[in-house]
Amino acid sequence: MEKNLFAGMKRRKQPKKLKAALNHPEADKLLLEAKRRSHPYFKIWLLSLFFGCRRSELAGLKWTDIDFENGLVKFTRQNIPGEGLVEKLKDEDRVVSIPSSLTPLLKELRFQATSEWVIDIDCHYWKSGHQARVLRSFCKEIGIKEITHHQLRASHITLAFFQRSFSIGENYVV
Numbered sequence: 001m002e003k004n005l006f007a008g009m010k011r012r013k014q015p016k017k018l019k020a021a022l023n024h025p026e027a028d029k030l031l032l033e034a035k036r037r038s039h040p041y042f043k044i045w046l047l048s049l050f051f052g053c054r055r056s057e058l059a060g061l062k063w064t065d066i067d068f069e070n071g072l073v074k075f076t077r078q079n080i081p082g083e084g085l086v087e088k089l090k091d092e093d094r095v096v097s098i099p100s101s102l103t104p105l106l107k108e109l110r111f112q113a114t115s116e117w118v119i120d121i122d123c124h125y126w127k128s129g130h131q132a133r134v135l136r137s138f139c140k141e142i143g144i145k146e147i148t149h150h151q152l153r154a155s156h157i158t159l160a161f162f163q164r165s166f167s168i169g170e171n172y173v174v
Helices: 024-036 042-051 055-059 103-112 124-128 131-142 149-161
Strands: 072-075 077-080 084-087 094-097
Touching: 024 042, 024 131, 024 149, 042 055, 042 149, 055 077, 124 131, 131 149
Parallel strands: none
Antiparallel strands: 072 094, 077 084
């Protein structure tokens, strides 16, 4: 090479902080307590942990995107606060398998649904994209690591990395 491509690059003044993620006991506690207290965000937290989806992907998920027969969820659109509904490009679609332990709960939620949207709650924090406040507050209240909604995605990835099966889904019956 004639020229150093990295010449002039600046180093971070401080190392980037690692994003916190829930471990299995913390994820269990979050979901069990949310279910026990009938928290309006229970379904949001459960699906975020199981599917590893972004808030905008979950907000854009319709029941028609869930293929119960093949056990798959297809994320084809996002509902972004301030922008609204945005269809993903076909090559950006993401398909996620539904854990068998989650299927009965999802079917029950579908049966109870009054809207075409999987997540249809009338909450300012959810609609404005400030749902992290609700999650952090709830985590603090139940005595687990305070995380943001996006860190549920990191938790999904971390829990999957350890190749432990999600046992938490089997504890939930509507």
